[in-house]
Amino acid sequence: MPHPDQPLTNDDDNEEEALLDDEEEALLHWATMTVIYAAGYIRILADAIERGDADLQVDPVAWENTMTAVEEVMAEQIRGRLHGPTPTTVEDVERMQRLRSLGSAALSGGERSLEFCPLALRCMEFLFGQDWKRATREAALCARALNQEFHPRSGT
Template sequence: MPHPDQPLTNDDEEEDLLDDEEEDLLDDEEEDLLDWASIATLYAVGYIRILADAIERGDADLQVDPVAWENTLTAVEGVMVEHIRGRLHGPTAITAEDVQRMRRLRGLGSAALSGGERSPELCPLALQCMESLFGPDWKRAAREAVFYARALNQEFHPRSGT
């Protein structure tokens, strides 16, 4: 880098361009991580709300594909870990206990979706997990997320006759 009073040479300009490109790559990586985290969180909250509501109503059809549930909740656990590591930031401070609750919810939901026990713990745990992701605004976020999760679930896991 030349002294501030010296004019830039072609080599200096090329070096500046390379530095800008490296910064853009980091920005793209961070942007991709943020996009992935936002989408995973959105769909996870949607599936959590759909499943909890169906269990609360006593529906025979829990309305969530088991594979979608497992993949999405595993992804959101990863997002939560990235929050703890400081790579992501959101509306709440995620703790290790929040990640453990999400893992517990994933397990309870998987059991219910495979025809096993519908634990009475699932619904209160679902509310805690949604709040840990969105804070006091979790209800609004969940309503919006349900719309997107239902659409995605229908697109990739259509049900016959519905």
């Protein structure tokens, strides 16, 4: 490692990359992308519910798959294999499961629970920490692009 006053070189980057093996790197990439898309879908759905939109703008299959995956990320955080911006508790996982259930109900044409938006805010804060507002705006852009690519709406 170079002296703190010396500029970083590409060799220094290779030292950091060697800290993660391929499996750990793949897990970290999967977890990062999962959290980004989950936060994006949560933000999109919460905004649409809050506005009272007829079209909730999230594909139900994408919602279910992504929310199930983010619960798996949270389980990996509890096991200590991953670390997020905030410590993960069993209660956090239970809140995310509740959010997934409420979102699934709304996306299937069922009740749009008043509990959804406050719970969504709490979950987004958990996923991104204190800077969740900016991060989830950007995540929503990614999620919209992914949703459009894999679940295009007819007529758009």
